[in-house]
Amino acid sequence: MxxxxxxxxxxxxxxxxxxxxxxxxxxxxxxxxVKDSSNNVQVVPEHLTYATFIKKIWNFEKHPQQWVYExxxxxxxxxxxxxxxxxxxxxxxxxxxxNKYKGKVTIYKVNVDKENKLASIxxxxxxxxxxxxxxxxxxxxxxxxxPRDTYVQIINEQLLHIKPKAKK
Numbered sequence: 133m134x135x136x137x138x139x140x141x142x143x144x145x146x147x148x149x150x151x152x153x154x155x156x157x158x159x160x161x162x163x164x165x166v167k168d169s170s171n172n173v174q175v176v177p178e179h180l181t182y183a184t185f186i187k188k189i190w191n192f193e194k195h196p197q198q199w200v201y202e203x204x205x206x207x208x209x210x211x212x213x214x215x216x217x218x219x220x221x222x223x224x225x226x227x228x229x230x231n232k233y234k235g236k237v238t239i240y241k242v243n244v245d246k247e248n249k250l251a252s253i254x255x256x257x258x259x260x261x262x263x264x265x266x267x268x269x270x271x272x273x274x275x276x277x278x279p280r281d282t283y284v285q286i287i288n289e290q291l292l293h294i295k296p297k298a299k300k
Contacts, residue, residue, distance in 0.1 A: 175230040177239040180209065182250045185242070189265070192253065201265060206291035207238040208283075211254075211261040213245050218277035219260040225280045226262075229287065237291055266291050 178184075186193060188202055189209070210226045212219035230239040244251040244259055254263075258275050264286055265271040272290060274282075288294040 174227075175234050175239075177210070177226055177230045177241045180240045180242050180247070180250075182247055185247075185250055189240075199270060201267070201271075203238070203265065203267070205236070205238065206267050206287075207240060207265045208287065208291075209240045209242060209263040209265070211242045211244050211251060211256045211259055211263070213243060213259055215245075216259050221277045222260045222262070225283055228280070229283060232284075233287060233292075237287055264290055 180188070186202075189207070190199060191202060194200075208226070208229065210219075210222060212222065226239050226241065229237070233239070242250060244256055260277055261273060261275045262278075262283070263271050263273050272286070274286065285296070289296065
């Protein structure tokens with residue numbers, strides 16, 4: 133019962149805070165788009181399940197020995213848990229990245245407590261763990277809460293192939 137009350141407060145808060153979903157099917161779209169209380173459009177990272185991971189990222193049941201990315205463009209997957217302090221520090225950074233890279237890089241989230249089978253199969257032992265997946269090539273995992281600028285640098289250099297500007 134104690135766990136349900138905060139959830140109900142959160143749901144009621146979202147319903148009455150002015151957030152409205154813009155037309156879109158979460159199964160089709162890579163992220164949910166909402167309007168915040170100031171009527172600004174915000175991208176909310178999609179939460180992946182075991183089934184949606186197989187469909188959108190990597191079907192390891194079909195290709196257990198080979199990485200075959202199912203996505204159309206680069207993505208970032210944040211593996212987290214609600215109780216994890218460092219994960220709570222990474223969450224707003226991932227939210228910011230979802231908006232900063234809207235249309236260029238898709239940001240996903242996986243709750244390892246709810247998707248423990250998926251986390252186990254992928255070898256996630258420490259969280260937060262962030263998986264960076266380029267459109268082509270092998271994915272790269274970073275474990276721990278990193279500074280915002282480090283996430284930006286990895287996305288720019290590894291996923292978007294933007295070279296850092298030379299310092300004068």
